[in-house]
Amino acid sequence: SPSSRVSLTVNGTRRTVTVDNRTSLLDLLREHLGLTGSKKGCNAGACGACTVLVDGQRVNSCLTLAVRLEGAEVTTVEGLADGDRLHPLQQAFIDEDAFQCGYCTPGQIVSGVGCIQEGHTGSPEEIREWMSGNICRCGCYVKIVRAVEQTAG
Numbered sequence: 001s002p003s004s005r006v007s008l009t010v011n012g013t014r015r016t017v018t019v020d021n022r023t024s025l026l027d028l029l030r031e032h033l034g035l036t037g038s039k040k041g042c043n044a045g046a047c048g049a050c051t052v053l054v055d056g057q058r059v060n061s062c063l064t065l066a067v068r069l070e071g072a073e074v075t076t077v078e079g080l081a082d083g084d085r086l087h088p089l090q091q092a093f094i095d096e097d098a099f100q101c102g103y104c105t106p107g108q109i110v111s112g113v114g115c116i117q118e119g120h121t122g123s124p125e126e127i128r129e130w131m132s133g134n135i136c137r138c139g140c141y142v143k144i145v146r147a148v149e150q151t152a153g
């Protein structure tokens, strides 16, 4: 089937890949670039495990076609830490014990970063609403909201 070349910036590094036109951003990240932090839960836009930022906007990468991202800036969970220093929200997830199995955590953290960047942190309810597309089967929602709240200050 038809394929295309796409150049995009992932976590600050310019990448050029040739992908099948139907390839999702999630598969581009995981299969072509080896960035397996973003998880494939439902692969249908219903769980948030694949959440990344595209040009600063939160998206479900499983629903985003890679070939549409020419010139885009993508940030995944791998791009959040500053060298050895965790992103403050990553540290808050540890401090608040905001995960059990950890499968949804990368998506939760990227979504939480979007929440903070866009200022949807006025109350626990507002955070919970913003984060409602990120499902946690272990039921860590209270601690996840607390971690976002702590980080937002």
Ligand code: FES
Binding pocket: 039, 040, 041, 042, 043, 044, 045, 046, 047, 048, 049, 050, 051, 060, 061, 062, 063
């Ligand atoms: Fe993308 Fe579930 S894997 S929303």
